[in-house]
Amino acid sequence: MTMGTTSSAKARSSKPGWLAGVIQAGPIVLGYIPIGLTFGVLAQKAGISTLNTLLMSLLVYAGSSQLIAVGLFASGAPALSLILTTFVVNVRHVLLSAALSPYLKGWRKREIAAFAYELTDESFAVHSARFASGAPSKAEVLATNATAQVAWIFGTWLGIVVGQSITDVKPLALDYVLPAMFIALLVLQINDRVQVGVALATGALSVVLLLTGVGQWNVIVATLVGATVGVIFETWTKQPSS
Amino acid sequence: MDQTAIFLTILGMMLVTYIPRLVPVWMLSSKSLPQPVVAWLRYVPVAVLAAMLFPALVVQDNQVDVGLSNLFLLAAFPTLLVAWKTKSLFGSVIVGAVVVAVARYVLGV
Numbered sequence: 001m002t003m004g005t006t007s008s009a010k011a012r013s014s015k016p017g018w019l020a021g022v023i024q025a026g027p028i029v030l031g032y033i034p035i036g037l038t039f040g041v042l043a044q045k046a047g048i049s050t051l052n053t054l055l056m057s058l059l060v061y062a063g064s065s066q067l068i069a070v071g072l073f074a075s076g077a078p079a080l081s082l083i084l085t086t087f088v089v090n091v092r093h094v095l096l097s098a099a100l101s102p103y104l105k106g107w108r109k110r111e112i113a114a115f116a117y118e119l120t121d122e123s124f125a126v127h128s129a130r131f132a133s134g135a136p137s138k139a140e141v142l143a144t145n146a147t148a149q150v151a152w153i154f155g156t157w158l159g160i161v162v163g164q165s166i167t168d169v170k171p172l173a174l175d176y177v178l179p180a181m182f183i184a185l186l187v188l189q190i191n192d193r194v195q196v197g198v199a200l201a202t203g204a205l206s207v208v209l210l211l212t213g214v215g216q217w218n219v220i221v222a223t224l225v226g227a228t229v230g231v232i233f234e235t236w237t238k239q240p241s242s
Numbered sequence: 243m244d245q246t247a248i249f250l251t252i253l254g255m256m257l258v259t260y261i262p263r264l265v266p267v268w269m270l271s272s273k274s275l276p277q278p279v280v281a282w283l284r285y286v287p288v289a290v291l292a293a294m295l296f297p298a299l300v301v302q303d304n305q306v307d308v309g310l311s312n313l314f315l316l317a318a319f320p321t322l323l324v325a326w327k328t329k330s331l332f333g334s335v336i337v338g339a340v341v342v343a344v345a346r347y348v349l350g351v
Contacts, residue, residue: 024331026332027331027332027335030335046243047243048243048245048248049245049248051245052245052248052249052252055249055252056252056255059252059253059255059256060252060255060256060259061259062259065255065259069251069255073243073248073251079247079250079251079254082251082254082255083251083254083255083257083258084258086254086255086258086259087258087259087262090258090259090262090263091262092262092290093259093262093263094262094265094266095266095286095290096263096286096290097262097263097264097265097266097267098266098267098270098283098286099283099286099287099290100267101266101267101269101270101271101283102270102271102275102280102283104267104271105271105272107271109268112264112267112268112271113264113268115267116260116263116264116267116268117260117263117264119263119267121294124287124290125287125291126331128287128291129287129331132287170346171343171346171347172339172343173338173339173340173342173343173346174339176313176314176317176338176339176342177335177338177339179295179298179299179314179318179338180317180321180334180335180337180338180339181331181334181335182291182294182295182298183295183318183321183322183325183334183338184321184324184325184330184331184334184335184338185291185331186288186291186292186295187322187325187326187334188325188329188331189287189288189291190288195285195288198285198288198289198292199288199289199291199292200292202288202289202290202292202293203292203293203295203296204296205293206292206293206294206296206297207296207297207300207301207306210297210301211301211304211305211306218293218297219290219293219294222289222293223286223289223290223293226285226288226289226292226293227282227283227285227286227289228282230282230285230288230289231278231281231282231285234281
């Protein structure tokens with residue numbers, strides 16, 4: 001876990017916590033702007049007003065469900081089915097939220113409420129790596145969240161303003177920034193062989209479930225199974241967890 | 243389209259997105275959880291990251307693609323190596339994106 005320790009320890013000694021948090025959101029920013037832009041473009045095309053498009057990025061702030069919602073709005077789907085779909089797509093956040101809860105002991109309720117509001121897959125990935133390697137300040141944690149959402153809203157706005165003239169992000173490979181970030185943050189959190197096994201088994205199960213038609217539930221089901229197998233295996237082998 | 247109806251739908255979307263984000267951390271952060279639960283929660287980050295990552299790397303058009311034409315999967319190896327050796331998040335992301343960009347340029351895709 002040296003990445004978190006060295007970089008954030010260095011950051012803490014030389015600059016304020018919030019600035020370290022902003023900097024650590026860097027890869028998220030690079031990844032969010034092009035996706036937010038895509039969302040902005042598609043929302044405009046679907047006939048959603050500029051205000052409502054920006055409000056969706058401000059109030060919902062969940063990439064995949066926003067993109068799905070645009071398609072459903074365009075096809076005239078009823079509000080209830082839109083909301084239900086959003087719930088199904090985003091219910092996996094209960095796992096992210098639960099997994100970070102031990103690290104937020106001592107936070108005030110309103111700080112927790114603010115933190116949870118901006119909890120995404122990507123901010124979770126950054127936070128879980130950082131919490132595992134030390135105790136970052138609240139300012140640092142919340143600054144990462146805020147920076148990520150600002151990037152998301154900025155990307156949305158860019159999509160509304162510039163339209164589809166710059167939607168092709170492939171030459172810059174910006175579409176690989178978030179997958180690469182997940183690879184790195186996954187590697188940085190693996191400390192022992194049980195975790196390697198859990199990662200490989202859970203990832204494979206997630207792929208199988210996705211292809212066998214469980215749709216959006218693949219992440220949740222695979223994670224529940226994977227983490228459980230990990231604990232059982234840890235107990236059996238009596239390998240000290242790290 | 244009726245923008246008011248859209249706005250109300252957005253409020254509903256916000257609610258069903260915020261609740262799963264908030265409720266677990268709100269309820270659990272003030273409690274001392276039993277040891278087995280804590281042990282289980284410690285495996286969640288690795289499990290959930292893998293569960294989200296693997297499909298992004300190997301599934302294309304609803305099919306598993308582990309061939310040499312799958313740039314996302316190929317670029318995963320240098321990215322993984324850099325992450326493992328350097329422990330640098332930024333270094334890994336830059337290497338991954340550069341590998342994909344160069345491969346696309348060379349292959350003309």
